[in-house]
Amino acid sequence: MQTTLADFIKDTEQGKIAASILRKCVHCGFCTATCPTYQLLQDELDGPRGRIYQIKQVLEGTPATPSVQLHLDRCLTCRSCETTCPSGVEYGKLIEIGREVVEQQLPRQGADKLKRQALFKLTTSPKAFNTAYKAGQMFRSVLPATLQKKVMAKQVLKPVNVSSHSRKMLMLEGCVQPSMSPNINHATLRVLDKLGIELVRPAGAGCCGAIHLHNQMHDDGLNDMRRNIDAWWPAIEAGAEAILINASGCGSTVKEYGFHLQNDARYAQKAQRISELAKDIVEILIGETEGLKALFSQAPSAATLAYHPPCSLQHGQKLGGKVETLLSGLGYPVLLPKDSHLCCGSAGTYSFLQPELSGRLLQNKVNNLEALQPKAVLSGNIGCIAHIGSGTDIPVMHWIEYLDQQLGL
Structure with a gap:
């Protein structure tokens, strides 16, 4: 796809990335067949190809409109289109750039702005989320029906008795998972312990950066990544084999730390190492299949x-x-x-x-x-x-x- 980006972005890092992605798109439309929102709405502007055109226009200098913002907001960023695309268009990276530029031109206002700020702050603060979620579980019966459905029942937890092992891996605990479903992490600890692997959980680690990154708070997302790298690095230097992640949404982001921090002189090399070490739990356990069978x-x-x-x-x-x-x-x-x-x-x-x-x-x-x-x-x-x-x-x-x-x- 031919493109001539506007002066405000063409020589920036984001502009170079966007131009490279846009030029790979050949308008084939294969992506629409696997786009969830296009399947529901049957609107070209609510499919990947249509959104790519809208982003291209904004990056070429056409002012963003509320309509463009709405169509970009409706994207789930599920990246199903990437799996389908025969040309290797990295749509997920492009829409993050497009949304950020549109947000700069059309900042959120009023109730929409307040709702988003509260939601992002709550979901990226484990302590605040835990307090709110426990209150939700306690008063679940009197919550509005829509909120009742979003509050999971409190889990009955078994004790976690694990040992120290010579094999060590880091584990990302997540922002909301320990409150919503703590047994996921507990089960992970128990199973890995039986395989002779100790999971290290540095207190300084926090949100992987996905929430901020996907909601036009790019700098906050990068700071999340830097904080995690600092928290994990001592264990990596001590020989941790991998960073185990049992929430695939977090894993997608951690595996892209190297990309997001590639131009940060202080963190680029470390971020690339983090991306190499990041593994979904299934990647770890596939390598331990025989040990699992014996359990x-x-x-x-x-x-x-x-x-x-x-x-x-x-x-x-x-x-x-x-x-x-x-x-x-x-x-x-x-x-x-x-x-x-x-x-x-x-x-x-x-x-x-x-x-x-x-x-x-x-x-x-x-x-x-x-x-x-x-x-x-x-x-x-x-x-x-x-x-x-x-x-x-x-x-x-x-x-x-x-x-x-x-x-x-």
């Missing part, structure tokens, strides 16, 4: 299990099929629902900011999952787990929780 003391359950592959895992990290392969190899085959490549509608803060579209995507996903009549629905990202769980009575959990249950740890 099972009984035959696998014959229960029907459904699996929802998170967009951030199959499209963001390009690890589609890995969880299914691991579980099947352990004797727990899972069924994929119809349209398993499409987003469930969670997408970070999307379910709060675009509730109507998010709700329609949720209903489609739940219908397809329930058609399989599973005993449980497994997934690999806390946002998907909470969102899908709000729309069905079938138990929804992280697949590491299910393995932990089956192992009886």
Whole structure:
């Protein structure tokens, strides 16, 4: 796609990245076939190709309009289009640039601005989120119906008794996961401990940067990354094998630290090393399959299990099929629902900011999952787990929780 960027951006780092991405697009439209919002709305402007045209126009100097902002806001950033694209267009990076430029030209106003600021501040502060979430669980019965569905029931937790091991990995605990579903991290600790791996959790680490980065707070997102690098680096220098991440949404971002900080003289080299060490939990456990098999003391359950592959895992990290392969190899085959490549509608803060579209995507996903009549629905990202769980009575959990249950740890 030919493009001539405007003077305000053409010589900047963002401009160079955007120009390179735009030139790869050949207008083929394959992306529309796998775009969730295009499937719902059948509007070219709410598909990747249409959004690319709108971003191109703004970067070439056409002033942004509320209509452009709306169509970019409606994007889930699921990156399904990247998996489909034959030309390798890095749409996720382009839309972040486009949204930031549009935001600069059309700053949020009034209630919309306040809602977004409160939401981003709450979800990136584990202490504040934990306080609010516990209050939500306590008073769940009197909350509005829409909020009731978003508050997961308080989990009954088993003790976590782990040992020190010579093999060590870092673990990103996440911002909201410890409050919403603490057993995900607990199950991870127990399973890895049985495999002889100690998970180190430095107190100074925090939000991976995804929330800020995807919501036009680029500098805040980069500062999140720098803080985490500082917190993790002593353990890396001491020989930590990997950074284990059990929330695929976070993993997608951590694996791109090297890209985002490539022009930071102080952090570029460290950020690249972080990206190399970042591994989704499935990448770790696939390498430990034989050790895992030895932990099972009984035959696998014959229960029907459904699996929802998170967009951030199959499209963001390009690890589609890995969880299914691991579980099947352990004797727990899972069924994929119809349209398993499409987003469930969670997408970070999307379910709060675009509730109507998010709700329609949720209903489609739940219908397809329930058609399989599973005993449980497994997934690999806390946002998907909470969102899908709000729309069905079938138990929804992280697949590491299910393995932990089956192992009886």
